[in-house]
Amino acid sequence: MTPALTVTAVQYRALEGGIAGNVPEHVGLIEDADSHGARLVVFPELSLTGYNLPLLGDGDQWLAPGDARLGPIREICRRTGITAVVGAAFREGDGTPRLASLALHPDGTADVGFKTHLHGDEASLFSAGPGPAILEIDGWKIALAICFDAAHPAHSGTAADAGADVYAVSALYTEGEGHRLGLHLGARAMDNRIYTLLANLGGRTALGPSCGLSGFWGPDGLPMQHASGTGTEVVTAVLRRGPLERYRNEPYRHAAG
Numbered sequence: 001m002t003p004a005l006t007v008t009a010v011q012y013r014a015l016e017g018g019i020a021g022n023v024p025e026h027v028g029l030i031e032d033a034d035s036h037g038a039r040l041v042v043f044p045e046l047s048l049t050g051y052n053l054p055l056l057g058d059g060d061q062w063l064a065p066g067d068a069r070l071g072p073i074r075e076i077c078r079r080t081g082i083t084a085v086v087g088a089a090f091r092e093g094d095g096t097p098r099l100a101s102l103a104l105h106p107d108g109t110a111d112v113g114f115k116t117h118l119h120g121d122e123a124s125l126f127s128a129g130p131g132p133a134i135l136e137i138d139g140w141k142i143a144l145a146i147c148f149d150a151a152h153p154a155h156s157g158t159a160a161d162a163g164a165d166v167y168a169v170s171a172l173y174t175e176g177e178g179h180r181l182g183l184h185l186g187a188r189a190m191d192n193r194i195y196t197l198l199a200n201l202g203g204r205t206a207l208g209p210s211c212g213l214s215g216f217w218g219p220d221g222l223p224m225q226h227a228s229g230t231g232t233e234v235v236t237a238v239l240r241r242g243p244l245e246r247y248r249n250e251p252y253r254h255a256a257g
Contacts, residue, residue, distance in 0.1 A: 002139035004240045007166070008033035008041045010199045011214035011233040013203030016048030016224050018061045022048045022248050025084060027076045029234060034080040036236040037140040041236045043064040044214075045115075045170045045200040046099070046146050062089045063102070074104055081106045083137055085199075087145065087170050089126070090114075099126045101144045101170050103135050109195055111135055114145035119172055132159045132167075140165045140239070147171040153191065160192035163168070165244060168192055171202040172210040181213060182223070190221025193247045195239050202231045 015021045021078020026043065033041045043084060047062050056062065063070070070086075074223065077084050082103050088099035090112065097121060099115040115122070132143040143159030143166065150156070150169045159167055166186055168188050173181040181198060191195040200214045215226030216237040227233040 002241055004038055004238050005138055005140045005166075006236060006238050007168075007197060008036060008038040008046075008236045009197045009199040009202050009214045009215075009216065010041060010043050011202045011210075011212060011227045011235065012044050013210075013230070013232045014047060014049050014201065018055060018058070018250055019063070021046045022050075023069060023072055025142050026084070027072050028127075029232070030073070030076045030080065030082055031236050033236065034082060036234070038082055038236055039084050039124055040085070040142065040168075042085045042168045042170060042197060042199040043087055043102075044199045045087045045172050046089070047170070047199075047201070049088065051172045051207060053125060053200055056089050056125060062091050062097070063100075064091050065093055070104065071101075074108060077104050077106050078108065083135065084166065085170065087146070097126050099111055101133070101146055103144070109138045113114075113146070115146035115149060116155055117148040119148050122211075131155065132164070134159065134162050135152070136163060142166040142168050145169045150188060152190070156188040156194075156196075158192055158252075165194055166193075166239065167192070167196045168219070169196065169198050171198060172207060173211050173213070174190060174205065175211050178211045178213055181211070184221070185217045185224060186221040189217040189219055193219045193244065195219060195244070197237070200227075202227075202233070219243050
C-alpha cells in the first residue's frame with residue numbers, strides 16, 4: 001500500500017523587499033516543516049512578493065525558468081528531500097506572463113502550474129494557464145490550484161479525472177471570506193473524494209487583511225486541522241490512503257424526494 005504522505009501548508013505573511021526579502025523566510029519555514037516530517041510544503045499565491053500587483057511593474061520581481069534567486073530554496077529542498085511549492089509571477093521562455101506555482105523538487109527539477117481563472121487586475125498582467133499541473137510524490141498525485149481556480153468545480157474535476165489524490169490551493173482569502181473558503185475547499189474535497197489543502201497569504205495585504213484558516217479538508221469534505229491565527233503559521237497533516245479508498249468506494253447517497 002502507498003505510504004502516508006506528510007504535507008505542510010504554510011500560511012505566510014509576505015515581507016517587504018520582494019523576492020530577495022522573502023526567499024530566506026521560505027528557507028526557514030521549509031526547515032520548520034522538515035522538523036515535522038513533511039515531504040511536501042505548499043506556500044500561498046504570490047508568496048515570494050505578496051499580493052502586490054503594482055510591485056510587479058518592476059521586472060525584477062518576475063521569475064524566469066532556472067532563476068538563480070531560487071538557489072537557496074533549491075538547496076534546502078535538496079538537503080531535506082522536500083518538494084516546495086512557491087508562488088510568484090513567472091515569465092515562460094517565450095515571454096508569456098503567468099501567475100504561477102513553482103514546485104521545486106529535491107533532485108533539482110521543477111514543475112510549474114499556472115492560474116487558470118484570473119480575476120480583477122490580474123487579467124491585465126497575466127495570461128491564463130491551462131488546467132491543473134499534477135505532481136507525483138511517494139506514489140501520491142497532487143494537483144496545484146491558485147486561488148479563484150478553487151471556485152470553479154471543473155478545475156478540481158479535471159484534477160480528479162487525472163488521478164489526483166490531493167488538491168493543493170495556494171490563495172489569498174481575506175477577512176470575511178472564511179465561510180466562502182470553507183465551502184470551496186470542502187466541496188472540492190467531497191465532490192471528488194480527495195484531500196484538499198489551503199495555503200493562504202497571511203497578515204495585511206493589498207486586498208485587505210487575511211482571514212487565515214490555512215489547513216486541510218478530508219475526502220468527506222470535513223475540515224481537519226487549520227491555522228489558529230492570521231499571521232505566518234505552519235500547519236502539517238498526515239494524509240492516509242484509508243479515507244481516500246473508503247470514500248471512493250462508497251456510493252453517493254441521495255436524499256429521498
